[in-house]
Amino acid sequence: MRYSATVLDHFLNPRNAGMMRDPDGTGEEEYEGCGDLTRFFLRVRDGRAVEIRFQTYGCGPTIAAASMASELARGRAVDDLCRLKAQDIETALEGLPEDRRHAADVAAGALRAAALDALGKRG
Amino acid sequence: MTRRVYLDHNASTPVHPEVMAEMLPYFTDLYGNPSSIHAFGRDAREGVDLARERIARFLKVSPQELVFTSGGTESDNFAVKGLAWARGRGHLITSRVEHHAVFRTCQALEGFGFEGTYVGVDGYGMLDPDEVRRAIRPDTVAISVMHANSEVGTIQPIGEIGRLARERKIPLHVDAVQTFGKIPIDVDALGIDLLSFSGHKIYGPKGIGGLYVRKGTKMVSIQHGGEHERRRRAGTENVPGIVGLGKAVEVRARDMRAEAERLTALRTRFWEGVRARVPEVRLSGHPTERLPGTASLLVRHVESESIVLGLDLKGIGVSAGSACTAGNVEPSHVLVAMGVPLDWAMGAVRCSLGRSTTAEDIDYVVACLEPIVKKLRQVLPVGAA
CATH class of the missing domain: 3.40.640.10 (Type I PLP-dependent aspartate aminotransferase-like (Major domain))
Known part of the structure; x- marks a missing residue:
């Protein structure tokens, strides 16, 4: 199998998929030339992301990366989320094939955008 | 298994x-x-x-x-x-x-x-x-x-x-x-x-x-x-x-004609099944002037490869009509030439039947396809595709 068991698990059972009403922060990232798009919604309490939702359009790894990113982000300080790297997501997914690395980039970028949006709103 | x-x-x-x-x-x-x-x-x-x-x-x-x-x-x-x-x-x-x-x-x-x-x-x-x-x-x-x-x-x-x-x-x-x-x-x-x-x-x-x-x-x-x-x-x-x-x-030379007839019937069964259960789906290609065993689906707003992967995990081998490699999306040049809009072309999945294909296989694939597409559509950003 081309993808790790974790990638397949998150693809088949995406965590935190869906929309959110009145989020404290939203952000999206589109991968240029590819059409993959991920959008995150954050609910923030005391500077921490207490609830996260995502929506995505893309290939299997893109869905898995967004799902994994939502798990990694939950409960963490919003400042921290701005520093979450694509590599962190990829590592948590137990690796991505070379030509699918952008899946983690899209998820990290969207999450960062949502965190920055939440910080701006809070500030 | x-x-x-x-x-x-x-x-x-x-x-x-x-x-x-x-x-x-x-x-x-x-x-x-x-x-x-x-x-x-x-x-x-x-x-x-x-x-x-x-x-x-x-x-x-x-x-x-x-x-x-x-x-x-x-x-x-x-x-x-x-x-x-x-x-x-x-x-x-x-x-x-x-x-x-x-x-x-x-x-x-x-x-x-x-x-x-x-x-x-x-x-x-x-x-x-x-x-x-x-x-x-x-x-x-x-x-x-x-x-x-x-x-x-x-x-x-x-x-x-x-x-x-x-x-x-x-x-x-x-x-x-x-x-x-x-x-x-x-x-x-x-x-x-x-x-x-x-x-x-x-x-x-x-x-x-x-x-x-x-x-x-x-x-x-x-x-x-x-x-x-x-x-x-x-x-x-x-x-x-x-x-x-x-x-x-x-x-x-011996089997061709009988198999063409059999595959045409199976292909029809497949398309009828898909059409009845999956919303916003089309069959690409000519309605009558076509290969007996080829059924290419266009599944709107869903990405080809995610369907292929979903079916792969159910033991089904089909092929993606558009491929995203190294960050470059490539809707098939055939679908582009046909003028298929991008929101349909990106969800192209080719199913090609053959000697071993049975009616049970077809029904199984149709049954697997429906929840996969439904699930993929659930995570879609509104208006993103």
């Missing part, structure tokens, strides 16, 4: 047991070089000759008009380059929905001073012979059009194009890799001068194919060396492959 269903017969097929049985001795006992004059060589030569005769009989052509190659891609390269280089310069006509083996060969020839016209298709993927007629110039040296499209299954009006070509004495090459052994082909009635075919699409082995070249057609070789294939294609013959191709053709 997960059920396994292979619906990617346009990509490749398993070797038929009868074909395998006939090939095996040529690996172990009949291993001579057909060019050798001793008994070992003569035994191998006999196998090659028989295969050539079987294919000639099937196509109703002369055995001398057949050249064995390494497969469809080489046959296409040989046909297009062989015609072009024999004429030195000039104009080539092909279509925008060709297999890359023809499309990129024409593009490559443009780099050597040839000019190319790439004729468009309608929404069904079908060429208009009138457009081909309008594209013909006094210096047109060759026309190359595929018989049926591998992605959407549309069968081209080759007979009409053949008539145009013949009236103007322009050689017509037809890439028949997807039709050879699946539907009848009459090279004389259709006006075909060169015909590419392949072994592994018709339950023969991989790495073997052929090119029919009508007697008297001006051609040059693209592979030089020994005297093989009447000096048209140098290189020691792939004897087991050739024997396998010959047997595969003989089996197809």
Whole structure:
């Protein structure tokens, strides 16, 4: 199998998929030339992301990366989320094939955008 | 154990047991070089000759008009380059929905001073012979059009194009890799001068194919060396492959019509099932002029590869109509030429049925597809696709 068991698990059972009403922060990232798009919604309490939702359009790894990113982000300080790297997501997914690395980039970028949006709103 | 269903017969097929049985001795006992004059060589030569005769009989052509190659891609390269280089310069006509083996060969020839016209298709993927007629110039040296499209299954009006070509004495090459052994082909009635075919699409082995070249057609070789294939294609013959191709053709000649009927019924069952259970889905290609076993779905707002992966995890093998590689999205050039909007084209999934496909397989795939598409649509950003 081309993808790790974790990638397949998150693809088949995406965590935190869906929309959110009145989020404290939203952000999206589109991968240029590819059409993959991920959008995150954050609910923030005391500077921490207490609830996260995502929506995505893309290939299997893109869905898995967004799902994994939502798990990694939950409960963490919003400042921290701005520093979450694509590599962190990829590592948590137990690796991505070379030509699918952008899946983690899209998820990290969207999450960062949502965190920055939440910080701006809070500030 | 997960059920396994292979619906990617346009990509490749398993070797038929009868074909395998006939090939095996040529690996172990009949291993001579057909060019050798001793008994070992003569035994191998006999196998090659028989295969050539079987294919000639099937196509109703002369055995001398057949050249064995390494497969469809080489046959296409040989046909297009062989015609072009024999004429030195000039104009080539092909279509925008060709297999890359023809499309990129024409593009490559443009780099050597040839000019190319790439004729468009309608929404069904079908060429208009009138457009081909309008594209013909006094210096047109060759026309190359595929018989049926591998992605959407549309069968081209080759007979009409053949008539145009013949009236103007322009050689017509037809890439028949997807039709050879699946539907009848009459090279004389259709006006075909060169015909590419392949072994592994018709339950023969991989790495073997052929090119029919009508007697008297001006051609040059693209592979030089020994005297093989009447000096048209140098290189020691792939004897087991050739024997396998010959047997595969003989089996197809026997089974082709009945299987075409069976596959057409299964394809209809598949499409009816999908249409009833999956919203916003279309069948691409021509409604009637199409390959018996090919059903290409366009699933709106869903990404092809995620469907392929979802089905793969259910033991089902289908092929993605658009591929995202290294961050570059590539909706199929065929669907783009057909004018399919991006939100449909990105969700193209090709299912191609074959010998082993049963009605139970079809029902299983339909049952698996419905929840996969539903799930993928649930995570979609609103208005993003």
